[in-house]
Each structure stands twice: as C-alpha cells, then as structure tokens.
Amino acid sequence: MRKLVYYVAVTLDGFIAAEDGTFDGFVFEGDHMAGINADYPDTLPTQLREPFGFSDTPNRNFDTVLMGRHTYQVPGGLASPYAHLRQFVVSSSLTDTPDDVEVISSDVAGRVRALKEEDGLDIWLCGGGKLAAELLPQIDKLLLKIHPVVFGRGIPLFDGKADITKFQRTDARLFESGVSFMTYERP
Template structure:
C-alpha cells in the first residue's frame, strides 16, 4: 500500500505560509537546498526540474501529488505545477484546470484511500493546512523542512480540528543554513 506523505516547509511556530498564502520568509538558499532537492527532485515544480535538466529523470519517491485549492492557486502559481506527477486538487469550488489536474470535490478521505490502494510510488500531500488536518488519520509520514524563522501568524501546519496523533521521529538532518529536515512516521 502506498503512503500518504505530508512533505512541507514549516516555520518554528508551525506555519506553512503567511496569511496571504505566500512563503517568502522561507530560506531558498543554502546547503539544505542541494541536499533535499537531490533526495526529493520529484517535489520540484516541473519548470524548475526542466531548468535543472531533471525533466526526464525518474521520480524516486512520489508519482502523485495532492493539494488544496489555496496551495494550487498560490500567487504566481502555474496551471499545471507538477506535470511530472498525477495532480489532484481538493476543492468544493469550480476551477478551470488543465486536463492533467483532477479535482476532488467530495469524499476526500475515500478518494485518498482509493489512491493509497493503487500500485505506484507514495502520494505527496503538499498542502494546505486545512486539508492536512482533514486527512491526518490517513497521513503515514511527515517530512518537515523546519526553517529558522517565525511568521507569527499565517496558515498552520494542521489548520483545523485534529485528534491527538503520535508520530515517531525516524530521521533528523541539520543543515548549516539553519534548516532542519525531520522525518516522522506512524509507529
């Protein structure tokens, strides 16, 4: 069975984006970028993969990406940000999307369970916080890029009602940039 993996950047105070959905406060330069991008090139937007000469490189971790509407419609975003993956957007609103972006409008947990039952690589939950809170019972693994910054307010890592859920730390890497890359899995 495939895993649902919540892979996301987060601040020290638990925010994945500012109130307006932007993430300019995160660190985009430093030793963590090369290390993380080498291990998770499938999480780079397709246009960045192309610029780095990775467009045709195989995806080592994920073949599917799941995101909420606000994550999909991030300011300055692309109509098909991860064309190298199967793309799903969870929304109750009507959206004009290209053919390679599928909308999930209802029974989100049921659809995610179906995706987990399929053959393939893991499923990347790339945001947002409300969707992560809703899907917490189905999340198997957390990959958190913890940045040494405080936003004070914004979109929470888990934004909404969630039951207490324990995870076990299975890996920790510290970078000179100050970013920590933490891996947690369900025990």
C-alpha cells in the same frame, strides 16, 4: 500499499505560509536546497526540474500529488505545476483546470484511501493546512523542512480540529543554512 506523505516547509512556530498564503520568509538559498532536492527531485515544480538539473531524473518518491485549492492557486502559480506527477486538487468550487489536474470535490478521505490502494509510488500531500487537518487520519509520514524563521501568524501546519496523533521521528538532517529536515512516521 502506498503512503500519504505530508511533505512541506514549516516555520519554527508551525506555519506553512503567511496569512496571505505567501511564503517569502522561507530560506531559499543554502546547502539544504541541493541536499533535499537531490533526495526529492519529484517535488520540484516541472518548470524547475531542468534548471536544477533534474529534467531526466525519474520520480523516486512520489507519482501523485494532492493539494488544496489555495496551494494550487498560489499567487504566480502554474495551471499544471507538477505535470510530471498525477495531480489532484481538493476543492468544492474550482472547475477550470487543465486536463492533467483532477479536482476532488467530495469524499476526500475516501478518494485518498482508494489512491493508497493503487500500485505506484507514494502520494505527496503538499498543502494546505486545512486539508492536512482533514486528512490527518490518512497521513502515514511527515517530511518537514523546518526553517529558522518565525512568522508569528499564518497558515498552520494543521489548520483545524484534529485528534491527538503520535508520530515517531525516524530521521533528522541538519544543514548549515539553519534548515532542519525531519522525518516522522506513524509507529
């Protein structure tokens, strides 16, 4: 069975973006970039795979990406940001997407359970916080790029009511840039 993996950058105070949805405060230079990209090249937007040297690299971890509407429509974003993956956007209002981006407008948890039953690599939940809170019972693994920055306010890692859910740390990588890459899984 495939896993739903919430892979996201987060601040020290638990935000995945500023209040306006931007993430300019995150650290985009340093040793963590090469280290994490080498292990998770499938999470690079399609347009960045070639410049970063991963254009011919097969997907290693994910073959499907699931994102909320705000994550999909990030300012300056692309109509098909992860064309090398099967792309899903959760939205009750979005209707205008390319053919390779499917909109899920109802029974999100049911659709995720069905996707998890399919053969293939894991499913990447790349945002946002409201969707992560809604899907917390379905999330099997957390991959958190913890950046050494405090936003003070913004979009939380889990934005909404969620039951207490325990995860077990299974890996930790520390980088000179100050970024920590933490892996947590359901026990």
